[in-house]
Amino acid sequence: MxxxxxxxxxxxxxxxxxxxxxxxxxxxxxxxxxxxxxxxIENFVKSAPVTVFMKGTQTEPMCGFSRNVKLILDLHRIPFKDFNVLEDEKIREGIKEFSDWPTIPQVYVNGKFVGGADIFMQMHKDGEIHKFFDAEGIPSRFSDKFEKTEG
Structure with a gap:
């Protein structure tokens, strides 16, 4: 109709x-x-402090950009919830409109869009990413606020 x-x-x-x-x-x-x-989309973005719309999953990223975002989060020991956009065409296209950002992966922190792989990688290279996570109340392993565990 x-x-x-x-x-x-x-x-x-x-x-x-x-x-x-x-x-x-x-x-x-x-x-x-x-x-x-x-x-x-909003419900997923709000479902964890850090969410990533990516191609593939944390355990099996399906593109280099998604893998790079995952590696940076792992390096900083930032837990995140993933959404595999390859399994849902509606979300894959809809997330681009939702964020007004044309590429995937997309990183959200505390419900706010941070950026795609390029912005996230630049924040990491500039040494700003742990400060950003600290300001959001999510300490990176490189933060003074990070709780270190034995073992």
Missing amino acids: LKSKLFSSSFIASITHKKSNFNFFHCSGRLLLEDVLKER
Whole structure:
């Protein structure tokens, strides 16, 4: 089913696919996330202090950029929750609109978008990443606040 209206030269269409129950709204060339998909993404982002939308998983990253983000988090001993975008096309496309960022992986800390692999790797190279995590209340192993365990 296709519904459309013309509003001051902007074409807005609501496309409803009966099988998938997945809607996108097209407005002036941009896709706006359906509320249900946006809620799924928001719930995942808020489900852990650090979340990463990546290709593959922590145990099996499927691209070099996702692997680099995982290695940096592991180096700093920052636990994170992953979402494998290769298993969900809707999330893979929707997360790009959600963050207004075109690439994957995407790192979120305390519910806020930090960036993709390039930004995250630059923060690491600049020695700023442990300060960032400290400020977010998530101590890195290189932080004075990190609790060291025996063994």
